[in-house]
Amino acid sequence: MNVEWDQWYFLNIGIMLPSIAAFFYVLPYGYTSIDYYIFVPLALLPVVKRLVPKYTSPYVYNVAGIIVLLIILATLLNIYGFFTGIPLLSGIYIPLNSVTFFTFEMDIVLVSIVEGSLARRPNQAVGAMVGTFALLLEYVAATLVTSYQYYPNVSSALSAQMTAIGFSPMTPFLLSFYVADMLEAFAIYGLFIHGGLSPVSVLGTSISIPFPLNSISGPVDLLLLGTLMASVIFMVVRYYVGGESDYEVRLQELFLSLTIGSIAAIAVIVIMNLSGYAGFQFTLLMFFVLALIMATLITSRRRHPKPTGRENNT
Amino acid sequence: MIRKSGYALLSLAVLSLMESIFLGLQYFIVFSLIFLITVCSDIIIFNITRAGNLEHIWIQRKMQDKYQMKGRGFPVQLTIRNDSGRTLAFHYYDTLSDVFTITGESEGYLVIKPGESRVINYRLVSGAIGRYLVGPVVIYSEDAMKLCLAQYVIERADEVRVSPSLSELSGLRSDLISNIRFTSGIHRSRNIGQGYNFFGIRPYTISDDFRYVAWSRFGVSDGEDLQIKQMEEERQLDVYLAFDYSYGVNLGYGSVRMFDRIVINVINAGYSVLKNHDGVGFIVFNGQNDYFLKATRSDESIRKLENLVAEINPSGTFDLFRSVRRISEMVKKTPLVILITPLAYSEKLELPHASLITLGSRLTVFLLEPSAFIDISQGGSSGAMLKKGAILRKKAELKAISSILNRLGLYSYVSSEDDLFRRIMAEYQYGKILR
Numbered sequence: 001m002n003v004e005w006d007q008w009y010f011l012n013i014g015i016m017l018p019s020i021a022a023f024f025y026v027l028p029y030g031y032t033s034i035d036y037y038i039f040v041p042l043a044l045l046p047v048v049k050r051l052v053p054k055y056t057s058p059y060v061y062n063v064a065g066i067i068v069l070l071i072i073l074a075t076l077l078n079i080y081g082f083f084t085g086i087p088l089l090s091g092i093y094i095p096l097n098s099v100t101f102f103t104f105e106m107d108i109v110l111v112s113i114v115e116g117s118l119a120r121r122p123n124q125a126v127g128a129m130v131g132t133f134a135l136l137l138e139y140v141a142a143t144l145v146t147s148y149q150y151y152p153n154v155s156s157a158l159s160a161q162m163t164a165i166g167f168s169p170m171t172p173f174l175l176s177f178y179v180a181d182m183l184e185a186f187a188i189y190g191l192f193i194h195g196g197l198s199p200v201s202v203l204g205t206s207i208s209i210p211f212p213l214n215s216i217s218g219p220v221d222l223l224l225l226g227t228l229m230a231s232v233i234f235m236v237v238r239y240y241v242g243g244e245s246d247y248e249v250r251l252q253e254l255f256l257s258l259t260i261g262s263i264a265a266i267a268v269i270v271i272m273n274l275s276g277y278a279g280f281q282f283t284l285l286m287f288f289v290l291a292l293i294m295a296t297l298i299t300s301r302r303r304h305p306k307p308t309g310r311e312n313n314t
Numbered sequence: 315m316i317r318k319s320g321y322a323l324l325s326l327a328v329l330s331l332m333e334s335i336f337l338g339l340q341y342f343i344v345f346s347l348i349f350l351i352t353v354c355s356d357i358i359i360f361n362i363t364r365a366g367n368l369e370h371i372w373i374q375r376k377m378q379d380k381y382q383m384k385g386r387g388f389p390v391q392l393t394i395r396n397d398s399g400r401t402l403a404f405h406y407y408d409t410l411s412d413v414f415t416i417t418g419e420s421e422g423y424l425v426i427k428p429g430e431s432r433v434i435n436y437r438l439v440s441g442a443i444g445r446y447l448v449g450p451v452v453i454y455s456e457d458a459m460k461l462c463l464a465q466y467v468i469e470r471a472d473e474v475r476v477s478p479s480l481s482e483l484s485g486l487r488s489d490l491i492s493n494i495r496f497t498s499g500i501h502r503s504r505n506i507g508q509g510y511n512f513f514g515i516r517p518y519t520i521s522d523d524f525r526y527v528a529w530s531r532f533g534v535s536d537g538e539d540l541q542i543k544q545m546e547e548e549r550q551l552d553v554y555l556a557f558d559y560s561y562g563v564n565l566g567y568g569s570v571r572m573f574d575r576i577v578i579n580v581i582n583a584g585y586s587v588l589k590n591h592d593g594v595g596f597i598v599f600n601g602q603n604d605y606f607l608k609a610t611r612s613d614e615s616i617r618k619l620e621n622l623v624a625e626i627n628p629s630g631t632f633d634l635f636r637s638v639r640r641i642s643e644m645v646k647k648t649p650l651v652i653l654i655t656p657l658a659y660s661e662k663l664e665l666p667h668a669s670l671i672t673l674g675s676r677l678t679v680f681l682l683e684p685s686a687f688i689d690i691s692q693g694g695s696s697g698a699m700l701k702k703g704a705i706l707r708k709k710a711e712l713k714a715i716s717s718i719l720n721r722l723g724l725y726s727y728v729s730s731e732d733d734l735f736r737r738i739m740a741e742y743q744y745g746k747i748l749r
Contacts, residue, residue: 055694123319123460130326130349133342134333141337184336225341232345239459249403249425253359253458260359261352268347282335289328289350296324296354299361300316300462 011241012117012125014234017227019113019129022136025220029143033171035103038094042068042107046114061111068104072096098167098174109135122238129231141184142177144218155179191282232258316357320461327353353461360457363400365464370398371426373451373468375408380472381624384440384479384574387417390448392434396426404455409471413442413571440476441569443577444627447471477624482578483585513544552609552649553587553742555580556597556641559623560632562658566687573628575731576654576682577619583652583738584616592746597644597651598622599637601630606644631659634679635666638724641677648676650745652738654729656682660711665718676748678725678741681712686731 013020042064049060074083074092083089094100109132116128145151155175162178163169170178239254240247268288272281316324331346376391396402407421418436426432440446449471455464515528518540531541557563557580563573584594588611595609596619605622607615632655641651657663685705690698712728719726729737 053694055696121319121460123323127319127323127326130323130330134326134330137333137337137339137342141339180337187338188336221341228341228345232348249364250458253356256359257352257356257458258348260355261348261350264351264355265344265347268351269344285335289331292351292354293324293328296316296357299358 008120008238008241009118011234011238012119015122015125015231015238016113016116016129016132017231017234018224019109019116019132019136021223021227022133022140022220023109023113025223026136026139026143029173030102030106030139033099033102033173034106035095035099038100038103039107042104043110045111046118098170098178102174102177105135108132122235125238126235138180138184139177140220140224141180142173144220145180145183146176147218151176151179154182158182315464316462317460320353320357323353323459323461324350353459356457356459357462360455360462360464364402364404364455364457365462367398367400367402368404368453368455368464368466370396371402371404371453371466371468372397373406373453373470375449375451375470375472377448377472377474380474382440382474382476384443384476385481385569386479387437387439388474389435389437390420392436392451393431394424394426394434395431396428399428401425401427402455404453406451406453408436408451409447409449410438411446412567413440413444413446413476413569414448415439415441415569438474440474442566442571442574443476443478443623444573445473445475445625446627448474475624477620478574478578478581483581511545515541515543518542550592550611551746552593552595552645552647553584553745554595554597554609554641554645554649554651555583555738556599556637556651556653558632558637558653558655558657559598559600559626559628560630560658561601561628562632562656564628565656565658565684567689570687570689572656572682572684572687572731575686575734577623579735579738580654581616581619582735583742584619585613586739587742588613588616590746593649595645595649597641598626599632599640600626600628603630604637604640604644609649632657634663638677650742651677652680652741653677654680654682654734654738656684657712657715658684660715663715665722676725676745678727678745679716679719680727680729680734680737681716682734683709683712683728683730685709 045060045064049057052060071092071094074089075094075096077083078090078093083092112128112132116125116132119125119128158179159170159175236254236258240251268285272284275281275284327346327350331343331350334342334346372395374393376393378388382388390408392406392408394406403423403425405421405423410416410420416436416438419434420436420438422434424432438448449468451468451470453466453468456462515531518527519542522542526543526545528541528543533539534541557576559573559576563576565572566574580596584596587594591611593609593611595615596605596607598605598607598619603626605626607618607622609615634655634657637653637655641653645651683705688701688705690701693701709728716726716728725741727737
């Protein structure tokens with residue numbers, strides 16, 4: 001089977017659909033929080049990578065990363081006055097605030113989406129999708145968390161506290177992002193310290209904190225659910241056509257893994273729900289994940305072939 | 315064995331599961347869980363099925379003869395049998411040196427049912443002389459998601475000894491051109507007075523043997539003068555062709571290898587010397603082993619050299635002045651000695667005092683510059699520029715060393731691969747004249 005590169009790109013874009021959907025969902029909320037002087041040059045890196053000579057293209061991202069880190073270092077040194085009086089170095093400065101770091105994160109997401117869409121190996125596309133989607137999910141949560149019933153109280157309290165400790169005023173979107181992060185952190189705290197049952201005292205009030213998106217839903221849910229399902233289908237097709245000649249074996253193993261994955265996941269969720277009254281969901285899930293990872297690692301130990309006793313084979 | 319990409323994907327799957335739980339997004343929890351279990355089950359299924367059974371693959375290699383000639387192809391047959399209880403799909407390849415040109419399927423992908431065998435034929439053509447391993451055979455298999463790799467090496471390797479190609483040994487041919495080219499008119503000797511070849515005439519002196527009076531020239535100048543016929547003797551000369559066979563000559567690509575070209579040129583020169591009825595011997599500096607093949611006036615020494623170079627590969631380091639000392643210890647009488655080396659590690663050259671270089675015979679050192687053995691077409695334009703720069707620097711360095719050697723009393727020239735044979739023969743011719 002001959003699969004052209006453009007068909008692979010098409011499949012990669014299919015795999016990246018959840019990330020693309022989440023990115024374009026977040027962008028209208030977050031575009032005011034982006035520093036375009038930083039965003040645009042970094043967003044053009046995939047183009048630069050493909051324009052430079054072939055033997056230098058693998059180093060484009062490394063060089064860009066080093067430059068960004070050097071600029072941050074120079075900015076820090078400038079803040080503490082190390083470069084005072086040195087003509088060029090004293091002019092290097094980028095604002096080290098939430099907007100800059102949101103911009104960097106959106107750059108990472110955009111570049112990962114582009115590289116994932118143009119990836120030659122299916123694993124690169126899948127990895128890029130899972131990674132970027134996990135990153136974007138926090139920003140999706142930021143857009144949804146504004147409908148949380150205590151949001152006005154929490155956001156105003158948080159904003160006041162952050163201003164008090166010296167942070168510059170934030171954009172509403174980034175404030176909602178920090179609220180979502182804070183709710184997540186308190187939910188984790190409540191889970192680990194109080195077993196997920198006890199209410200947690202937040203900023204002087206007594207509020208029971210659930211995981212942010214556990215109780216909030218929005219129109220994006222259906223979109224993300226649909227794109228995740230489509231992405232799984234594209235993944236299967238991409239893994240199937242991305243091989244060399246062992247299509248039959250590949251297909252058998254792929255469907256076996258996927259079937260086991262689906263059945264086991266449903267079973268785990270059912271067991272979690274059944275054990276919900278005892279508050280052991282998280283513990284059970286973690287034990288299951290640990291057992292799964294251990295089984296994977298134990299079966300993957302390097303084999304040392306033993307002598308077979310057949311003279312003509314050694 | 316899980317690949318780095320496998321570990322990365324596993325980590326991402328676990329992280330996305332944690333993230334989805336902590337955010338509380340229900341359907342992403344389900345997706346992450348399915349994804350994690352799918353990735354893990356893909357690896358586990360692969361490990362307990364295909365990977366675990368790869369060691370039950372049985373492979374046998376058949377080759378007609380372990381002695382081969384350069385440039386002549388020889389067949390190799392691989393028989394692969396699946397002794398496991400399940401159908402196995404795997405890739406295989408036979409580990410081969412880059413001197414071989416391969417035609418056929420020395421690598422590929424196989425799906426073999428239990429108990430079935432496959433016979434695979436391919437053909438190897440060696441582009442260089444020496445001793446090479448064919449094998450071991452490596453079989454490997456990947457899971458559907460290409461997250462892990464199982465590899466099994468079947469430690470079965472065969473040795474092939476490759477001797478020089480007949481087609482390259484132009485000196486071996488008895489055609490007229492090769493004789494005229496390099497040996498015509500060099501039957502010279504300074505030992506005038508005996509022998510069978512007429513050299514010329516000179517006026518008679520009282521001590522001359524009366525039997526050599528040229529009566530046909532009696533009285534040509536003043537009517538009663540006598541002329542004597544001068545004869546010359548064809549004296550035979552022993553020529554030793556010594557060469558560096560260390561790692562330094564292991565330079566080149568494809569069928570263009572420095573050690574190979576040195577040996578071919580040396581053997582061709584040896585045959586040409588033999589045709590001129592002189593003796594030829596060889597000295598091979600192969601790391602710490604110095605091989606001395608005594609000069610003979612038959613092709614015996616050349617045959618020995620051909621066998622020797624099929625048995626050894628370039629190894630060790632080369633020390634010019636140690637080699638010169640070894641030559642003076644090994645050769646007897648006063649032969650003509652020609653030493654060929656690229657002086658690959660010339661920066662380590664330690665020059666001794668001129669008085670320490672004592673050699674009874676005439677020694678000429680050819681410093682072989684490496685330009686012909688470096689593939690400039692690889693590595694792009696900047697790579698080519700770097701290589702050209704390095705070659706020019708090496709040439710300049712060899713020229714400087716050559717002038718120093720000349721001052722120390724060792725005749726030395728910088729030679730390229732193209733003119734090495736002509737230079738050897740020119741030096742031989744000059745050495746004959748000086749006799």
